[in-house]
Amino acid sequence: MTVYEYAVSGRKSCWLVVILTAVGMTPSLPAVAVAEVMAAQKSKVYHTQPDRCGAAKTIASGNRISFKSVQEAEAEGRRQCKSCARIEAKTKEESSKPKEPETPGDDDGKAEPKKIEAETGRKRDSDKKPGEPPTENNADSGVVEIVKVSRVLPGATLELEGGERVRLSGIGAPINGQPIAREAQKKLEKLVKGRKVTVAWATNDESMRDRYGRRAAFAAIGSDREDIGGTLIQEGLAWVDRSSDFTQLSEYLRREDDAAWGQRGIWKRLKGSHGAAKVIVGKFTREYHSPYCPHAALLIEPATISVNEAKGRRLAPCEFWRPE
Secondary structure, three states, rough: OHHHHHHOOOOOOOHHHHHHHHHHOOOOOOOOOOOOOOEEEOEEEEEEOOOOOOOHHHOHHHEEEEEEHHHHHHHHOOOHHHHHHHHHHHHHHHOOOOOOOOOOOOOOOOOOOOOOOOHHOOOOOOHHHOOOOOOOOOOOOOOOEEEEEEEEEEEEEEOOOOEEEEEEEEEOOOOOOOOHHHHHHHHHHHHOOEEEEEEEEOOOOOOOOOOOOOEEEEEOOOOOOHHHHHHHHOOOEEEEEOOOOOOOHHHHHHHHHHHOOOHHHHHHOHHHHHHOOEEEEEEOOOOEEEEOOOOHOOOOOOOOEEHHHHHHHHEEEOOOOOOO
16 A cells, blocks of 8 residues: 555545645545536526537526536426437447457558448438438438428428328427418428428327327428428527427527527517517426416416517417417
């Protein structure tokens, strides 16, 4: 046992550490790495990988809060971000794999590049453009199809040839009777009119449908694969669905930031009594509600604010909300 080991672990450790420090021989102790646990003030999730999680990187510094531990974050009713959980699981999996010994090859030390499965039309994630819908090799997507749209319905819904109805995944959109619902529908019609659409189903299970019988999918148009949902968000005609985690989440959040700062579409402030109209919000909600909304009774720590204040907080209207 060395002098330092005895100084740290022996019975007379305190006195020896004092003596060693006095003569300039301060024993070095190993540093303990503490993972940062943080979240956005109004979010329902917490992040344990703020430097690697795309969603965490989009949170403004003034909107961040930190926690001493995961337990403290969960005590406030928050859950772990799915992206952070996947990053941790992947890191753990990679660290548990045994390292293969390096062996010299027959190519003068030049490593053979990994092949891309061009024959199946697949892409690597690193080759994808920002905001591009998922492809077949992406874990968030199902089968990719190129289809024709027969008509556009309210609520960011596409009706395909054959009658299949598709809800654009990753976004929320106004429905009939809500502000800018008609504008959103017209923009969607303009984007897909007379064009074929690349649809990446959110799941291969055709039985997975919402209460309106729609399947969820990401959709793109043109040779440059313009993301339809991302375009609607960019123009303030839709908002990000924060209840799910998907590949384009960080890009969608960036586009929503741009639309909100520019007060476009749903984020435009209203004048007079319309902007001052009272709505109900909750501690963890991402929506605002009419005082008579059936959802209002279910809110945690409900509070009354104005419509314009709700817009400033980046809250979307509840499906039952209608302007007076």
